[in-house]
Amino acid sequence: DIQMTQSPRSLSASVGDRVTITCRANQNIKSHLNWYQQKSGKAPELLIYAASGLPSWVPSRFSGSGSGTDFTLTITSLQPEDFATYYCQQAYSTAPYTFGPGTKVEIK
């Protein structure tokens, strides 16, 4: 089974900060990696698809990169509405797919 890890598991940051979250797979998943944002009490929402694809409704301050086993989600200038938990998810192996454990971004 493909296992996903994320680091850090939580972080505190200020509005305007640059934030980077890392996701790692235990085997090569090429670019089959998605990112989701979940705000407290809400359903998750798609943030990045295929490692670096940005849905039309997602602000350009979000970006994704990586391939193989190591991936990164970057928020260039953190906004108040970005405080949430972020999950990576591999979509390489046979469905259903596995998520990372999540990274909680909190206000500093």
Place this chain on the structure above:
Amino acid sequence: EVQLVESGGGLVQPGGSLRLSCTASGFTFNTYRMKWVRQAPGKGLECIASIGTSLFTEHYADSVKGRFTVSRDNAKNSAYLQMNSLTAEDSAVYYCVREVEMWQQDYFYYMDLWGKGTTVTVSS
């Protein structure tokens, strides 16, 4: 409006059964693979079941295999999750999710539409 609406959650005793429903609107339901993702209180996301479009191919996480069954009725724009032999570990919010298949030199899959979720509590 493009949306997914789950129903059927509630309180059930250990060993009991429950059937969740997901009603889709605003898009061509029969062209999308559908999934169920759950989240236990204070925990992360777990993708537990998936059903394909025309061949209705099913996939399950090991944690629910043999106990849960996913199905769909394209005529009713609906997906279902039959849950049997429930335990406390199955208590969670259950989300119905639409999956997109995209061709970009390879097939890529991602979940672009989520319902608000329905809560299942397994307790005596």
